[in-house]
Amino acid sequence: MDATIESTTTLAPDQVASSEDAPPRLWLGGLGAGIAWLAAALVVEFWPNFDDWAYTTELASAAGALGGGLLFASVAGRRLPGIDRLRSLAPWLVALALLLTSWEIFTAKLNLLPRPFFAPPQAFLEVYFEDWRRLGECVIRSLLLLAPGFFIGAALGFASGVALGWSRIAGYWGHPILRLIGPLPAIAWLPIAFFAFPSSWSASVFLIALASGIPVAILTWSGVAGVNSAFYDIARTLGASQRFLVLKVAVPAAMPHVFVGLFMGLASSFSVLVVAEMMGVKAGLGWYLQWAQGWAAYGNMYAALLVMAVMCSGLVTLLFKIRDRLLAWQKGLLRW
Amino acid sequence: MVSAAARRLDAPDNAEGMRLDFLGVNHAFALEDRPLPVLEQIRFNVEPGEFVALLGPSGCGKSTLLRLVAGLEPPTQGQILEDGRPITGPDPSRVVVFQDPTLFPWRTVRDNVALGPEAQGLLKSHRTRIDDALALVGLSGFAKAYPHQLSGGMAQRVALARALVNDPRLLILDEPLGKLDSLTRISMQGELVELWQRSGFTTLLVTHDIEEALFMATRVIVFSERPARVKADIPIDRPYPRHRGDPKLVELRRHLLELLGLAQTW
Ligand SMILES: Nc1ncnc2c1ncn2[C@@H]1O[C@H](COP(=O)(O)OP(=O)(O)O)[C@@H](O)[C@H]1O
Numbered sequence: 001m002d003a004t005i006e007s008t009t010t011l012a013p014d015q016v017a018s019s020e021d022a023p024p025r026l027w028l029g030g031l032g033a034g035i036a037w038l039a040a041a042l043v044v045e046f047w048p049n050f051d052d053w054a055y056t057t058e059l060a061s062a063a064g065a066l067g068g069g070l071l072f073a074s075v076a077g078r079r080l081p082g083i084d085r086l087r088s089l090a091p092w093l094v095a096l097a098l099l100l101t102s103w104e105i106f107t108a109k110l111n112l113l114p115r116p117f118f119a120p121p122q123a124f125l126e127v128y129f130e131d132w133r134r135l136g137e138c139v140i141r142s143l144l145l146l147a148p149g150f151f152i153g154a155a156l157g158f159a160s161g162v163a164l165g166w167s168r169i170a171g172y173w174g175h176p177i178l179r180l181i182g183p184l185p186a187i188a189w190l191p192i193a194f195f196a197f198p199s200s201w202s203a204s205v206f207l208i209a210l211a212s213g214i215p216v217a218i219l220t221w222s223g224v225a226g227v228n229s230a231f232y233d234i235a236r237t238l239g240a241s242q243r244f245l246v247l248k249v250a251v252p253a254a255m256p257h258v259f260v261g262l263f264m265g266l267a268s269s270f271s272v273l274v275v276a277e278m279m280g281v282k283a284g285l286g287w288y289l290q291w292a293q294g295w296a297a298y299g300n301m302y303a304a305l306l307v308m309a310v311m312c313s314g315l316v317t318l319l320f321k322i323r324d325r326l327l328a329w330q331k332g333l334l335r336w
Numbered sequence: 337m338v339s340a341a342a343r344r345l346d347a348p349d350n351a352e353g354m355r356l357d358f359l360g361v362n363h364a365f366a367l368e369d370r371p372l373p374v375l376e377q378i379r380f381n382v383e384p385g386e387f388v389a390l391l392g393p394s395g396c397g398k399s400t401l402l403r404l405v406a407g408l409e410p411p412t413q414g415q416i417l418e419d420g421r422p423i424t425g426p427d428p429s430r431v432v433v434f435q436d437p438t439l440f441p442w443r444t445v446r447d448n449v450a451l452g453p454e455a456q457g458l459l460k461s462h463r464t465r466i467d468d469a470l471a472l473v474g475l476s477g478f479a480k481a482y483p484h485q486l487s488g489g490m491a492q493r494v495a496l497a498r499a500l501v502n503d504p505r506l507l508i509l510d511e512p513l514g515k516l517d518s519l520t521r522i523s524m525q526g527e528l529v530e531l532w533q534r535s536g537f538t539t540l541l542v543t544h545d546i547e548e549a550l551f552m553a554t555r556v557i558v559f560s561e562r563p564a565r566v567k568a569d570i571p572i573d574r575p576y577p578r579h580r581g582d583p584k585l586v587e588l589r590r591h592l593l594e595l596l597g598l599a600q601t602w
């Protein structure tokens with residue numbers, strides 16, 4: 001059996017040669033970004049505002065601090081930990097500085113854009129400084145609504161998807177129901193839900209569970225139904241029970257599909273969350289948005305939108321991280 | 337390369353190979369409009385410890401016959417006996433290695449090999465067996481690798497280890513080397529023969545490679561076009577290790593080509 005030795009040595013585990021380039025003295029991108037942010041700080045601070053705007057100096061200080069930090073990093077170079085990850089961000093940092101500067105000039109400095117709708121950057125700061133308590137509470141309330149809804153929906157959707165894909169009886173009864181109900185937007189149930197459930201919170205949890213559960217069920221089902229039957233043959237000849245076939249063959253093989261369903265479910269649960277908060281639950285970011293609009297507080301609205309974007313994006317990122325960990329065996333995963 | 341680990345696997349609880357009796361097996365698949373007969377009156381015996389190669393035209397029903405022996409499907413008519421008892425379902429004493437290694441991509445190499453013990457609830461007691469099986473196919477260093485990191489030959493070795501770890505009494509091989517490059521194929525033919533000689537299990541090998549059958553088997557059974565019938569049953573009475581240039585084998589090769597209707601290519 002000489003060939004065994006041969007083939008093990010030809011495909012030895014990767015030996016990644018780390019490139020030992022001499023560290024560059026100066027991080028040019030960081031230098032440019034630092035200068036751009038310092039320039040933004042100067043514009044904000046020393047170009048007089050058209051009108052009174054609070055938090056102008058704070059905005060200038062924040063931009064200046066960022067610019068100073070970048071300048072320091074560009075000179076200190078390699079010695080800073082994590083600098084390599086920052087390196088590729090330089091173009092974005094420059095672009096953001098330019099965006100902030102022009103936004104500031106068009107709003108606060110020249111007042112060229114219609115006033116209540118276009119708030120200057122310092123209006124964001126004002127909201128975060130003065131209304132952070134309420135915004136924070138809204139984030140928590142939104143998460144406390146989203147999390148139970150999403151988890152219940154994902155769990156039930158997963159379980160029914162496995163049942164539909166595995167059991168002939170479940171498929172027979174479940175398929176027509178899912179075909180009828182599945183395409184219906186979860187929001188359409190909103191009037192009934194608010195009427196049928198004891199509280200608007202439980203009604204919203206139901207709607208979010210529905211919105212996230214249906215794509216998870218459909219994708220899990222198709223994942224389980226599409227498992228290569230050779231996997232079952234192998235497992236059966238090795239002595240697998242029905243239980244083993246479901247839990248150790250069908251489910252792991254369907255996992256990539258399940259995650260597609262989870263992403264779709266998460267996205268639709270966001271929209272149900274916002275609508276439910278606007279329509280019934282008088283709390284959360286959706287409610288905050290509507291409240292701000294009622295008071296024509298556009299600064300608050302934009303600030304809340306930004307918070308919501310960060311929250312949703314953060315949750316999607318979290319789901320991607322979980323998937324990358326669980327599906328490390330897959331090649332060529334989409335990076336988020 | 338008979339390592340200590342390999343020897344440990346050789347000392348099975350039931351050193352005897354399995355005896356098989358095919359008692360007039362018929363099998364047909366139900367197509368939309370009519371049945372498709374695939375096996376017709378298959379009748380032969382396999383003695384314990386024999387290495388029987390099955391040859392036949394592509395699509396004649398060889399894989400189907402192996403699926404019946406594995407217990408994955410019941411025959412439409414007739415019976416297959418293992419040591420005198422009818423085969424009613426799959427069992428880890430009869431393991432299959434297919435042309436595609438079909439490793440579970442979400443399991444590491446070691447966890448793939450551990451599949452049988454895990455399914456039978458023997459994971460704890462079989463820990464060293466699993467490591468021995470990996471060592472036997474020369475892949476101990478890849479225990480933690482995932483299947484997509486392996487070459488075709490390595491993946492097929494893992495599939496072999498996954499089968500052997502169950503201490504089978506019948507090894508069913510369905511063109512196991514069919515997709516490998518010719519160098520890997522030749523070296524694995526030698527390894528398989530060695531393994532079979534050491535372990536004493538009965539082996540059924542489907543192959544489309546006449547030389548492979550002649551190099552490895554104690555007996556070749558030739559099937560007709562679909563529906564498959566036994567066309568010839570030829571013992572290969574040559575000692576191991578065999579040599580591919582052995583004039584007796586060359587003669588048998590010509591005979592087999594004739595039986596398969598390819599005499600003019602020789
Ligand atoms: N599950 C199935 N359903 C219907 N027909 C099948 C099935 N499996 C195999 N067949 C048909 O049976 C015949 C024999 O197939 P197979 O046993 O795979 O042949 P081979 O001798 O090449 O291994 C082929 O014509 C194939 O199309």
Ligand SMILES: [Mg+2]
Pocket residue numbers: 398399400510
């Ligand atoms: Mg075949």
